[in-house]
Amino acid sequence: xxxxxxxxxxxxxxxxxxxxxxxxxxxxxxxxxxxxxxxxxxxxxxxxxxxxxxxxxxxxxxxxxxxxxxxxxxxxxxxxxxxxxxxxxxxxxxxxxxxxxxxxxxxxxxxxxxxxxxxxxxxxxxxxxxxxxxxxxxxxxxxxxxxxxxxxxxxxxxxxxxxxxxxxxxxxxxxxxxxxxxxxxxxxxxxxxxxxxxxxxxxxxxxxxxxx
Amino acid sequence: xxxxxxxxxxxxxxxxxxxxxxxxxxxxxxxxxxxxxxxxxxxxxxxxxxxxxxxxxxxxxxxxxxxxxxxxxxxxxxxxxxxxxxxxxxxxxxxxxxxxxxxxxxxxxxxxxxxxxxxxxxxxxxxxxxxxxxxxxxxxxxxxxxxxxxxxxxxxxxxxxxxxxxxxxxxxxxxxxxxxxxxxxxxxxxxxxxxxxxxxxxxxxxxxxxxxxxxxxxxxxxxxxxxxxxxxxxxxxxxxxxxxxxxxxxxxxxxxxxxxxxxxxxxxxxxxxxxxxxxxxxxxxxxxxxxxxxxxxxxxxxxxxxxxxxxxxxxxxxxxxxxxxxxxxxxxxxxxxxxxxxxxxxxxxxxxxxxxxxxxxxxxxxxxxxxxxxxxxxxxxxxxxxxxxxxxxxxxxxxxxxxxxxxxxxxxxxxxxxxxxxxxxxxxxxxxxxxxxxxxxxxxxxxxxxxxxxxxxxxxxxxxxxx
Numbered sequence: 001x002x003x004x005x006x007x008x009x010x011x012x013x014x015x016x017x018x019x020x021x022x023x024x025x026x027x028x029x030x031x032x033x034x035x036x037x038x039x040x041x042x043x044x045x046x047x048x049x050x051x052x053x054x055x056x057x058x059x060x061x062x063x064x065x066x067x068x069x070x071x072x073x074x075x076x077x078x079x080x081x082x083x084x085x086x087x088x089x090x091x092x093x094x095x096x097x098x099x100x101x102x103x104x105x106x107x108x109x110x111x112x113x114x115x116x117x118x119x120x121x122x123x124x125x126x127x128x129x130x131x132x133x134x135x136x137x138x139x140x141x142x143x144x145x146x147x148x149x150x151x152x153x154x155x156x157x158x159x160x161x162x163x164x165x166x167x168x169x170x171x172x173x174x175x176x177x178x179x180x181x182x183x184x185x186x187x188x189x190x191x192x193x194x195x196x197x198x199x200x201x202x203x204x205x206x207x208x209x210x211x212x
Numbered sequence: 213x214x215x216x217x218x219x220x221x222x223x224x225x226x227x228x229x230x231x232x233x234x235x236x237x238x239x240x241x242x243x244x245x246x247x248x249x250x251x252x253x254x255x256x257x258x259x260x261x262x263x264x265x266x267x268x269x270x271x272x273x274x275x276x277x278x279x280x281x282x283x284x285x286x287x288x289x290x291x292x293x294x295x296x297x298x299x300x301x302x303x304x305x306x307x308x309x310x311x312x313x314x315x316x317x318x319x320x321x322x323x324x325x326x327x328x329x330x331x332x333x334x335x336x337x338x339x340x341x342x343x344x345x346x347x348x349x350x351x352x353x354x355x356x357x358x359x360x361x362x363x364x365x366x367x368x369x370x371x372x373x374x375x376x377x378x379x380x381x382x383x384x385x386x387x388x389x390x391x392x393x394x395x396x397x398x399x400x401x402x403x404x405x406x407x408x409x410x411x412x413x414x415x416x417x418x419x420x421x422x423x424x425x426x427x428x429x430x431x432x433x434x435x436x437x438x439x440x441x442x443x444x445x446x447x448x449x450x451x452x453x454x455x456x457x458x459x460x461x462x463x464x465x466x467x468x469x470x471x472x473x474x475x476x477x478x479x480x481x482x483x484x485x486x487x488x489x490x491x492x493x494x495x496x497x498x499x500x501x502x503x504x505x506x507x508x509x510x511x512x513x514x515x516x517x518x519x520x521x522x523x524x525x526x527x528x529x530x531x532x533x534x535x536x537x538x539x540x541x542x543x544x545x546x547x548x549x550x551x552x553x554x555x556x557x558x559x560x561x562x563x564x565x566x567x568x569x570x571x572x573x574x575x576x577x578x579x580x581x582x583x584x585x586x587x588x589x590x591x592x593x594x595x596x597x598x599x600x601x602x603x604x605x606x607x608x609x610x611x612x613x614x615x616x617x618x619x620x621x622x623x624x625x626x627x628x629x630x631x632x633x634x635x636x637x638x639x640x641x642x643x644x645x646x647x648x649x650x651x652x653x654x655x656x657x658x659x660x661x662x663x664x665x666x667x668x669x670x671x672x673x674x675x676x677x678x679x
Contacts, residue, residue: 016534017527018406018506022646027627031277031291033251033298035359045648054291083527085407088440089644090625091342092249093358111407114442115342115356122360172374174235185360186262189237189368192229196370199228199239200266207334209463209471210241211268 002124003182006153007105009078013142014068019082020089021116025098028053038094039101043069069102079150081138082109086127087116096123106152108159110135121175122185126154128169154180215481218445219378219413222353222478226336228370237370241335242352244321245272245308245362247299248627249340253363254302264306265369271330272303272310275320276627280590280617283313292628319593319619322346322560326430327593329459333448333475338365343560343643345436349429350456351448351478353413356437377487379412379441380480383420385494390677392570393428394562394641394660396420396492397435398500402510404490409441412488415480416446420494426455427566434561438507438643447479499676501547502645502658504535509645511547513663513675519543538647539655540635548673550657553636555580555587555668556650557614557661559624562641563592565599567661572605574665574676580613581671587614588630590622614668626651639667 029041031054040058047069049062063070080099086109087095096119099107105125110132112120120127130138141161142148151160154176159167178185189196204211216224223238230236250272257263264270277292287293296313303310311317317324322343325331337347337354340362347354357371365371381400401408414436416429424432429446436444446452453472456462463471498512509532511518520532520543536543541550557563557571568591580587589609591597597619600606606616623630624642632638632654641664642649645656659667662676 015530017531020506020644020646022625022644022649026648026652027625030248030627031289031295033255033295035252035255045652051652085410085440088406089342089646091340091344091356091358093252093340093360096358111410113407113440114410115358119358119360122358172235173233174231174372185372186260186364186367189364189370189372192237195229196237196239196265196368200369203239207471207474209332209467210335 001122001182001184004105004124004126004154004179006151006155007078008149008151010074010076011079011081011138011142011148011150012068012074012077013139014080014082015139017083018085018088021087021092021095022089024087024095025092026052030092030094035097036101038098039103042098042102043067073146076103078104079106079108079152080104081135081142082107083135084110084132086112088113091115093119093122096120096125100125108135108138121179124179124182126152126179128159130167130169134167215483217378217480217484217486218351218415218447218478219353219376222334222336223375225334226353234374236373236375238336238373240338240365240369240371241269242325242330242337243270243365244325244337244339244344245270246276246321246339246341247274247295248276249359250302250362251295251298252359253366254306256363257366262367264366267307269369270308271325271328272299272308273318273321273324274299274313276621276625278313278620279628280620280622280630283618316594316598319596320560320563320621322434323563323592323596326350326426327459327595329456329462332456332462333452333478338371342437343434345442345444346430346434346560348433348436348444349426349446350452351445351475353443355442376413376443377411379409379414379488379490380486381414381416381490381492382418383416383492383494384418385420387420387494387497388677390499390662390679391497392660392662393424393431395497395500397432398502398507398510398658399492399497400490401435401439401507402500403492404439406438406506406508407440409436409439412441413443413445414439414441416444417480421446422449425566426451427564430564431561435643448475499660499663501663501673503539503541503547504532505538505645505647506535507643507645507658509535513547513673515547517541517543517545517547548675551583551637551672552639552667553583553585554632554638555584555664556623556638556640556642557588557664558590558592558622559642560592560621561643562661563590563596565596567641568596568600568605571661571665572608574662574679575612575614575669576608578612578669580668583671584668587668588617588623589614590617591619593619612669623650625649639664639673
């Protein structure tokens with residue numbers, strides 16, 4: 001997994017609540033057996049004017065000029081700002097894969113759906129929960145200032161605005177450690193092989209129908 | 213010991229180890245696998261040279277991509293075919309038990325698991341699919357996971373997790389005529405919102421829930437995720453035990469009594485404390501129809517499309533305006549005045565035998581309305597299909613003008629050829645009315661099987677409680 005420490009970036013404002021994972025990456029792209037390459041199809045139905053299918057040359061497809069990702073000032077943004085309940089719906093990890101492949105490393109919203117939130121941390125993406133009024137302030141600030149950028153510092157759990165204002169954010173200590181160091185869970189869990197084996201043996205002795 | 217919730221009991225029974233900050237390793241008893249969210253996990257194992265920790269814990273079946281018609285010709289879409297073939301190959305390489313497309317046991321993973329007795333009370337159940345919450349109907353701690361976690365469970369038999377909060381949703385009283393578990397689920401989501409259960413495991417309790425069949429409880433727990441909760445739960449009782457007896461993967465004679473004795477402890481203790489409690493009166497719940505692009509955008513069938521202008525929260529108002537534009541609906545339109553183009557009866561929410569029976573009762577002796585271009589009935593598994601045919605339900609549907617298909621996820625998410633065209637309006641027994649879910653530009657109204665069948669016959673929504 002790619003490490004995340006800090007970044008300074010333009011912020012793409014996606015002013016919607018309940019952005020679901022079907023919207024982030026539509027189902028026709030889930031047929032891939034790869035982990036990479038979903039970025040060009042992130043938000044496909046909102047981003048392009050035609051209907052997207054796997055295998056198309058996305059560089060020649062007609063873009064929807066009204067969709068925020070297509071606006072020139074947000075090109076290259078690594079931070080996505082959205083409203084409540086971001087990432088609801090399907091558990092498809094293709095959603096964080098698509099956002100990461102597009103270039104986002106940070107998503108800021110008042111709330112996230114649980115499964116999506118979990119999946120982000122497995123893929124070097126940092127989802128940040130921020131109070132709804134602060135998120136609202138950020139939306140307004142982006143609208144007011146063309147070259148608006150944020151600095152996100154994971155080590156210090158701080159978001160710094162252009163005027164020097166700092167918003168602190170919470171992050172689970174274990175997830176922070178994994179993200180700062182680019183650690184995958186499996187290797188960490190396998191440090192506890194003996195404990196898992198002992199638990200399993202005890203469980204199966206007590207509930208023999210589980211292994212019948 | 214203090215009074216425990218059912219969720220407490222299930223959680224504590226599976227903690228392998230726990231750090232001071234609450235991060236735990238949770239042991240997983242059952243892992244269900246399908247073709248869409250597993251290929252990258254199997255590949256990760258292969259690249260790292262890792263093995264499956266406990267191969268017998270895994271049951272695999274292709275469901276999302278499979279065609280529901282013309283099975284003998286195989287899968288014509290080459291990308292979908294490759295994904296199903298990749299599952300077949302991975303299962304063969306790793307020795308995983310798989311029900312292939314030609315197997316009568318094939319079907320939607322959340323129908324197949326319980327039907328086989330592979331989901332048992334007291335288990336932890338995971339699957340790379342958000343509707344894994346379905347299995348909580350058996351007093352199992354069951355939730356959806358991402359592909360990285362699929363790989364993690366395959367390699368370690370554990371998940372890294374923190375304990376959720378516990379919510380009690382209590383529904384007391386008798387459900388009225390034509391009111392089903394689907395209506396209860398939608399009414400609950402209408403009340404708590406699609407994020408109302410975020411961070412919680414929801415236990416559904418009360419006399420109305422106790423009165424539901426296992427099929428109904430599965431429908432309810434299936435929709436827990438649409439209320440934001442990764443896990444839904446219903447306590448084990450005699451209904452649970454009767455359903456499981458004799459199923460292929462259920463405990464056999466020598467350990468059956470031992471298992472039942474344990475299962476009978478799987479309920480919240482009297483006096484157990486929940487972090488949140490929501491109460492509904494069953495007699496207030498009417499057949500439900502969604503009008504927007506989120507399951508919380510729902511009203512009773514005797515109601516009307518709401519007016520966004522009446523909403524005070526600007527984010528909600530904006531969401532409702534956008535939803536009405538997408539859905540092609542005017543504010544204040546009576547629900548029963550909404551004409552439909554297609555009907556879908558199926559999905560992991562509503563494709564079990566009880567669902568098909570409820571729809572068949574409405575369709576019997578009737579004809580699908582001329583404005584309805586397609587009315588699909590897609591059983592949840594090959595065994596559900598066989599059972600329905602043994603009862604003659606297929607003949608009722610076909611005589612009425614419905615198409616009778618093979619098992620799979622089908623038009624719930626339109627990964628195969630079953631889908632809506634832009635602008636088409638569908639009465640659907642599935643679980644998500646998101647933009648584009650059933651096909652780009654398609655308009656989904658979530659309803660119960662009886663409501664979907666009634667809409668197919670009338671050509672518009674009708675109140676089944678008045679039929």
